[in-house]
Every structure is written in structure tokens, then in C-alpha cells.
Amino acid sequence: MLGQIKLVFFFLLLSGAAGGLWYVQHLKAENEILTLNNEKLNGAVEQQQQLIEQQLRDIEAKTDINKILTENNAKLTADLNLANEKFNKVNASGERRDVGNLALSKPKSIERIERKREQQRARCFEIAQGSPLTEEELNATKKSQINAECTNIANPNYIPY
Amino acid sequence: MKDTVIEVLKSHFGADKDINESSHLMDDLGGDEFDIVDIIVQVEEKLDISIPEEETFDLMTVSQLLEVVGRHAGSD
Numbered sequence: 001m002l003g004q005i006k007l008v009f010f011f012l013l014l015s016g017a018a019g020g021l022w023y024v025q026h027l028k029a030e031n032e033i034l035t036l037n038n039e040k041l042n043g044a045v046e047q048q049q050q051l052i053e054q055q056l057r058d059i060e061a062k063t064d065i066n067k068i069l070t071e072n073n074a075k076l077t078a079d080l081n082l083a084n085e086k087f088n089k090v091n092a093s094g095e096r097r098d099v100g101n102l103a104l105s106k107p108k109s110i111e112r113i114e115r116k117r118e119q120q121r122a123r124c125f126e127i128a129q130g131s132p133l134t135e136e137e138l139n140a141t142k143k144s145q146i147n148a149e150c151t152n153i154a155n156p157n158y159i160p161y
Numbered sequence: 162m163k164d165t166v167i168e169v170l171k172s173h174f175g176a177d178k179d180i181n182e183s184s185h186l187m188d189d190l191g192g193d194e195f196d197i198v199d200i201i202v203q204v205e206e207k208l209d210i211s212i213p214e215e216e217t218f219d220l221m222t223v224s225q226l227l228e229v230v231g232r233h234a235g236s237d
Contacts, residue, residue, distance in 0.1 A: 092175035
């Protein structure tokens with residue numbers, strides 16, 4: 001009888017130990033999976049942080065570009081207003097210039113001026129889009145040297161007189 | 162002829178302007194390319210002459226203007 005009880009206890013202890021061993025192994029396996037998942041999550045978090053930092057840098061760059069474009073737009077608007085004033089200029093005797101009539105009298109001269117202005121306008125767009133100023137543009141201080149279409153952005157050293 | 166040109170220039174740019182033969186039409190008198198064409202047309206009307214456009218393309222100073230006008234005022 002005592003032997004049978006010992007045998008039952010032995011099997012109970014054995015099955016308990018086996019169960020415990022299985023449980024520990026199971027926990028280890030789960031722990032490994034969780035560790036791997038945690039590493040993946042950490043990697044994803046790092047990627048997200050890099051992405052957020054990149055987006056912040058992009059926003060900052062876009063803000064800077066937008067600021068430059070806004071400034072250039074304001075300058076171009078000022079130049080456009082100035083160009084309109086120049087086109088309909090009134091001379092010292094109070095006579096308003098009529099470019100249409102001048103074009104009828106001197107078509108080649110007006111065409112030549114317009115062609116030059118067209119080239120200057122194209123250059124204005126280049127500058128507005130970020131093209132650096134040339135030495136000639138930077139050194140222009142006389143009216144005959146300036147870009148008449150966008151003096152504010154093309155010739156920063158020119159002072160109107 | 163010279164007086165007429167100076168008169169046109171003073172009428173265009175202002176009587177207070179110091180205009181002499183070395184005056185630059187743009188840099189000294191503040192004109193632009195359209196002003197130069199306008200002045201040439203006015204001078205032509207005043208002196209009843211006709212100046213070929215090609216001769217006025219690079220005209221920048223009063224002396225150049227006087228020279229071009231002089232060539233045609235004498236012959237017309």
C-alpha cells in the first residue's frame with residue numbers, strides 16, 4: 001500500500017516537473033517571440049521618428065521656399081506696377097506717351113525694344129525661380145545697364161534716380 | 162538744329178534739366194528706350210525731316226542724337 005502511494009506521488013511529482021518544464025519552455029518561446037516583436041516595434045518607431053524628422057525638414061524647406069517665392073512675388077508685382085507706370089509715362093510737358101503711335105511711326109525701333117524687354121522678362125522668371133544673379137546684373141548701377149522689367153530682383157545695387 | 166533738339170529734350174525731360182552734348186539720355190536724363198524713340202519722332206516733326214530707324218537703334222547720348230539729326234537736317 002505504501003509502495004503504491006509512493007508510486008502515485010512519484011508520478012504526480014514527475015508529471016508536475018514535466019508540466020513545469022513545458023511551461024518554462026513555452027514561456028521562453030513566447031518571450032523570444034515577444035523580444036523579436038519588440039525589436040521590430042523599436043525599428044518601426046525609429047523609422048517613424050526618422051520619417052517625422054524628414055517631414056519636419058521638408059516642411060521647413062517648403063516654408064523657406066514659400067517665403068522666398070512670396071518675397072519675389074511682391075517684388076514682381078511692384079515691378080509690374082512700375083512697368084505699367086513706365087509704359088504710360090507722362091513727360092515733363094504733361095503729354096502722355098502713346099507707345100501705339102510710336103509703333104506706327106517707328107515699328108522697327110519699337111519691335112527691337114520689345115524684343116529686348118521680352119528677353120529681360122524671361123530673365124526675370126529665371127531669377128524668380130532661383131537663378132543666381134550675374135556679375136553684370138549685380139554691378140548695374142546705371143539706368144542703361146539694368147533689367148527694366150524687374151529691376152528690384154535683377155539689379156539690387158541700382159538706386160533709381 | 163541744335164536748339165530745336167535741346168528744346169525737344171527740355172520739353173520732354175524738364176526745363177530744369179542740365180542738358181549738354183555729353184548728357185546720356187538714360188543715365189543722365191532718366192529716359193528709357195521708348196523716350197528715345199519719342200524724342201526722335203518729335204525732332205523729326207519739328208525739323209520736318211525723316212531719319213531711317215536703323216541709324217537710331219544704338220543712340221544713347223545727346224551728341225549722338227545731334228550727329229544723326231545733323232546728317233539729315235542738312236540734306237532734307
